Amino acid sequence: MKYESTQQALSCLRKLEQTLAAYNHVTGVLYLDATTAAPSDTWEGRGKTMEVMSQVTYDLLANPENGELLSYLEEHSGELDAQARRETEVVRKNYDQIHRIPAEEYVAYSVLINDAESVWHRAKLADDFDAFAPYLEKITECNRKFAGYYHPEMQPYDALLNEYEEGMNTKTLDAFFAQLRETIVPLIAKIQKAPRIDDAFLYRRYPVEIQRKLSDYLMGVMGIDRTHCGIAETEHPYTTNFNNKDVRITTHYYENNLVSSMFSVIHEGGHALYELGADDCYNYTALSGGVSMGIHESQSRFYENIIGRSPAFVHAVFPKLKELFPEQLSDVNEDKFYRAINKAEPSLIRTEADELTYCLHIMVRYEIEKQLIAGTLAVRDVPGEWKRLYKEYLGVDVPSDREGCLQDSHWSGGSIGYFPSYALGSAYGAQMLSKMQEEIGDIWGDVAKGDLGKVTGWLRSHIHRYASFQKPGELFRSVCGEFDAKYYTDYLTEKYTKLYNL
């Protein structure tokens, strides 16, 4: 045995984790640069660098010596504290996955993704699905293959779901989505018979430089520490974190749309608070960062919808909105604003969708992903299936692929199995709200004063601080008990029944 002591083996593990964290940091910054600042025609050199970084990451993690190291630590797990045991467990999972993937496949995939993202971007602008299709085919094929490497015992799509939400599977999701549809579809039907809400004022001219000020203000209200969290502008908003003291969110401003960037900032701000709230001890280890996309989206969508689209939050921020946009909002009061930002109406674009119809957008993607990975849907048939499902689920006609199956960046980024996290996260969030109020009482009085301290404090102490220390299912259960979608369907029913006087 080459390790002298458990302590020494643990040092080796931590050195490995720190190196991997550094590689994640630099590749994360490369991506941030690519999407925020890089000139348009610079992807080739970045691809070469990603290829190298992907290769060195593979070589580092897939090294068989790590298998020996992990076995040693597993044999001596009694001498490890809980954090070290969990670090061993997570590195073991990552090692087992990566060393099953042949090096050349791993590196080729990272090159493919780098290329696919720039091709997707151009294809979307040009409404040219055919340009993107060969990449989506390769990405689908790789994901199907990787699923077999990750969890040979599972159905491929279940294996992919596990990447974003450990323990999740199609059986659970099928039931979850069926339950959601049972609530949402009749609600939408009733709403469509109710008087339409007027939200035209949200699409007046809102100068981008003033929207930028609004973003700063909103981040302030959310209590986001700007010495540790930046904001940049990208085509598609996202959050990235390098450690718990360096988090970045992005947004996209549209001059004729006040709410797009407003709610994307609150959404990404929710992701950011999760990352910023992690305990320091997890930095530079395999436990840094949020534990799953479902838990992550529970935080982002909690702030975006449960808080951000609440009457109390509108009460808190409306004076500032009036101050920033006095002319645009001259004929608007708080109540009109609240109703407008909650208007429920089937539409084309997921990221712009209201809280009620949002999950139907997810279901379209979920159904398509299931079929793509199962091989029962060809990539060339995705646009048609997309249109069919939008008609069936949302009742809308999709006029172009740009507003259809090319709208999201996830597939071009290699993420198949991610979308359900948004719906799961929304449901997790509703159950957390219930638990939070059970424990600390009413939160809305504070929110109406623009004070999110109690809300964020509860989330921090129950969720954020643990980073990836607990598995998502365990974490959720330890905080909220068994997951039950009824909290979410009840929340939606109550909110929209009241809003539309149904």
Add this chain to the structure above:
Amino acid sequence: MKYESTQQALSCLRKLEQTLAAYNHVTGVLYLDATTAAPSDTWEGRGKTMEVMSQVTYDLLANPENGELLSYLEEHSGELDAQARRETEVVRKNYDQIHRIPAEEYVAYSVLINDAESVWHRAKLADDFDAFAPYLEKITECNRKFAGYYHPEMQPYDALLNEYEEGMNTKTLDAFFAQLRETIVPLIAKIQKAPRIDDAFLYRRYPVEIQRKLSDYLMGVMGIDRTHCGIAETEHPYTTNFNNKDVRITTHYYENNLVSSMFSVIHEGGHALYELGADDCYNYTALSGGVSMGIHESQSRFYENIIGRSPAFVHAVFPKLKELFPEQLSDVNEDKFYRAINKAEPSLIRTEADELTYCLHIMVRYEIEKQLIAGTLAVRDVPGEWKRLYKEYLGVDVPSDREGCLQDSHWSGGSIGYFPSYALGSAYGAQMLSKMQEEIGDIWGDVAKGDLGKVTGWLRSHIHRYASFQKPGELFRSVCGEFDAKYYTDYLTEKYTKLYNL
């Protein structure tokens, strides 16, 4: 011998070069992010990542197997083409240097630099030299030690000069600076008796958002391909390049100063053209990027001063300036503008200095660096010596360290021996101008039309395209013959005699 063929050994070398290029790329992007976008309090995690990247870079390059590889290639150099031979030579130089530095010193230095840059930044803002002094002490000490590792046969400061301009030494520079002083000091004396040029209008209110438009316009006039070159904003302007298709410049806008960013953009644009003009074959090899800081500064200062501050260039861009700033320039004509941007007056800040007094600022730094590295000047005495030399060389009183020895970022970045490159580059540029006009005739007619095609074409075919394929001295001689500072002193004398009617 473990290499089967020269071709196979060359493949190994190229793989090493490509990996090093990737590490340079990612650490370069980290630095770009740190200076342009990162929130203020994120240096700690970046330091950890830099430490890891520094360690893996060291491990990769200092690996004794590289010594064997290089020896093999050197023994078979007859089978290598000129580029491969030069790649071998450059990697040999880098390998010999790095493997003499103990790993822990190498990594500790990169951590020191990361810390020093943030300390310097705060020290400068707070005018607090004492806060920065301990870092400057350590940086000086490390540089002195590294100088011994690099070139044990040289005086330490000569060894450091060689890092930025291969073949340069204090003997040559002492003579060069003496020659410059002989021209510049009497010229300044005469100018101080001539009527003062009025440049007050340059310091009116120039809104930053319009200055940004000016930057875009100037980059356009310079023929910089924006699909391969970005611009960002930093405290201290600089240029960085990841490959010949991905170059970034930065600038700093001051609302009450039109020329600071204007000429920093032209200066950095000159650096950028050099990098963008390299032949593709050098990408991802040890020959990518400009060959020395002296040659680099010859390009930046050529565009900034010889072109940018010429009557012809002013003629070309003045209409756009009037269009962008009609009120601020309402009482200014082309001639008044030309005279104002060339006003010679001893001042405090190097980067804002006019073309004539600029080299005196360099000489102050050169004298201090020589003494610091020789150990004849203590770090705590730097502020005093700085003040003394500014009084002696420029006749000005330095009121604070912020406007004194804390003004530049070079020392905090670990660059000791860099400054002379600026003066050398200026002189190189004047000699290149002479050669250029000898070969292609008058350039000013085109410049006056805003057409820099011929100028940049000549520089590209004579300098830019070669990247680091030739040593700086060889490259310069092959283009211009022996270096002679007289081209520069003649250029300055002619320009300022005419401008001030001396």
